[in-house]
Amino acid sequence: MKDAVSAAEANRKFSLILRQVREGHSYVVTSHGRPVARIVPADARGDVASGARKTLLMRLEAQPILDTGHWSRDELYEDER
Known part of the structure; x- marks a missing residue:
């Protein structure tokens, strides 16, 4: 089951949301009505991670x-002060 929850509500009820996620619920967190994040059970994150990786x-x-040319080690680690 996926429920939408505003970022403000997720902040206020985070402990409750985590308990429900532990029981298998999932949430879509919204900001100004737009989805910005998902809270899913840890065992389900493989699907999210593999989708993001893909x-x-x-x-x-x-x-x-792009051909960036040859960089020396000193150029790569040069401090800009």
Whole structure:
């Protein structure tokens, strides 16, 4: 079961929400009526993580490869002061 909850309400009722998530409930947290996050049971997060990973990999594969030239170790770790 997925319920929508505002960010303000999630903040006020976080302990209650966590107890319900432990029992298998899921929540979509909204901000100004727009979904911004999901709170799901930890055993269900594999689906979320694999979906996010798949999306990231698809976006990276679609990006062009840029030639940044050769950088020395000193250039990579140079402090800007």
